[in-house]
Amino acid sequence: MTENKGGPLAELSAAGVAIWLDDLDRGRLRTGGLEALMHDKHVVGVTTNPTIFAKALEHGDEYDEQTRDLASRKVSIDEAVRSITTYDVRWAADVLRPAYDASNGADGRVSIEVDPRLARDTKNTVAEAKALWWLVDRENAFIKIPATLEGLPAITEALAAGISINVTLIFSLERYDAVAEAFLTGMEKAKENGHDLSKIESVASFFVSRVDTEVDKRLDKIGSDEAKALRGSAAIANARLAYQHYEKAFGSDRWKALAAAAGAPPAASALGVDRREGPSFPGHPLCGRTGGSRRRQHDARGDPGRDRGPRRDQG
Numbered sequence: 001m002t003e004n005k006g007g008p009l010a011e012l013s014a015a016g017v018a019i020w021l022d023d024l025d026r027g028r029l030r031t032g033g034l035e036a037l038m039h040d041k042h043v044v045g046v047t048t049n050p051t052i053f054a055k056a057l058e059h060g061d062e063y064d065e066q067t068r069d070l071a072s073r074k075v076s077i078d079e080a081v082r083s084i085t086t087y088d089v090r091w092a093a094d095v096l097r098p099a100y101d102a103s104n105g106a107d108g109r110v111s112i113e114v115d116p117r118l119a120r121d122t123k124n125t126v127a128e129a130k131a132l133w134w135l136v137d138r139e140n141a142f143i144k145i146p147a148t149l150e151g152l153p154a155i156t157e158a159l160a161a162g163i164s165i166n167v168t169l170i171f172s173l174e175r176y177d178a179v180a181e182a183f184l185t186g187m188e189k190a191k192e193n194g195h196d197l198s199k200i201e202s203v204a205s206f207f208v209s210r211v212d213t214e215v216d217k218r219l220d221k222i223g224s225d226e227a228k229a230l231r232g233s234a235a236i237a238n239a240r241l242a243y244q245h246y247e248k249a250f251g252s253d254r255w256k257a258l259a260a261a262a263g264a265p266p267a268a269s270a271l272g273v274d275r276r277e278g279p280s281f282p283g284h285p286l287c288g289r290t291g292g293s294r295r296r297q298h299d300a301r302g303d304p305g306r307d308r309g310p311r312r313d314q315g
Helices: 006-015 026-030 033-041 050-058 064-072 077-102 123-134 151-160 175-192 207-220 225-230 234-249 255-261
Strands: 018-022 041-046 109-113 141-146 165-170 200-207 271-272 278-282 295-298
Touching: 006 018, 018 033, 026 033, 026 077, 033 041, 033 077, 041 077, 050 077, 064 077, 077 109, 077 123, 077 141, 109 123, 109 165, 123 141, 141 151, 151 165, 151 175, 165 175, 175 200, 175 234, 175 255, 200 207, 200 234
Parallel strands: 018 041, 018 295, 041 109, 109 141, 141 165, 165 200, 271 295
Antiparallel strands: 200 278, 271 278
């Protein structure tokens, strides 16, 4: 790897912020763009979702050969989507593997989301999570599961199966507490099932942009200087409150027992910050990471030949 360049992202990285790319396509992989972002923009993680892949498929010809082959085999649309997306995520996981190894698993992760149509279906969410985990077949992958009521038991069962999870669609402190409970229960089940806890990580993320977008619209209608001063602050305030809930869950005896079982000191607990989705808790203390907090932020974009500045995404 070449030496990382300076600039604002270098300063963030030095301060303990893990820069994640909220975007992925095969062109970026084939041309070495993702690897360049690792070297030049301090990117140490990637997250994806169906919308990101849909946009990637709409442009260029990078997927033409694979889609023709899938069509010739008369593969269903759902299976074709799995084949295409897991191929890219597997490739990205390989590119990011040096970051994963260098950080003892704290960084170098790539997320792929279960089919959003299963958000209210616990059984099939679990089955889909297992299928994606098997298809990607990389220990530095994350399977993204929404924090719906039906998603909570799916999170627990996926973790119990040894699958690393990225929990998405959290909007309230109450749901964050429920996700923390699902995580702890899942890790306890994983221990009972004989899984290596040091290989399992979880990130649970608050949405920032969607909350702020809605609040900002309402503040605009008020029109006062005081209202304008509050723009962009509501979701961040909610996220700060989440930190208190995080400390409660991960200062508990349950967490300390899990950390001890993995051979990691309880003090290794870290809080993530995701610009697009807000503060989050990674389960990575189980991987033995020590010293300071590590915060994730999804806002690094662009590579050589792409003029794409930081922005807030909508999930």
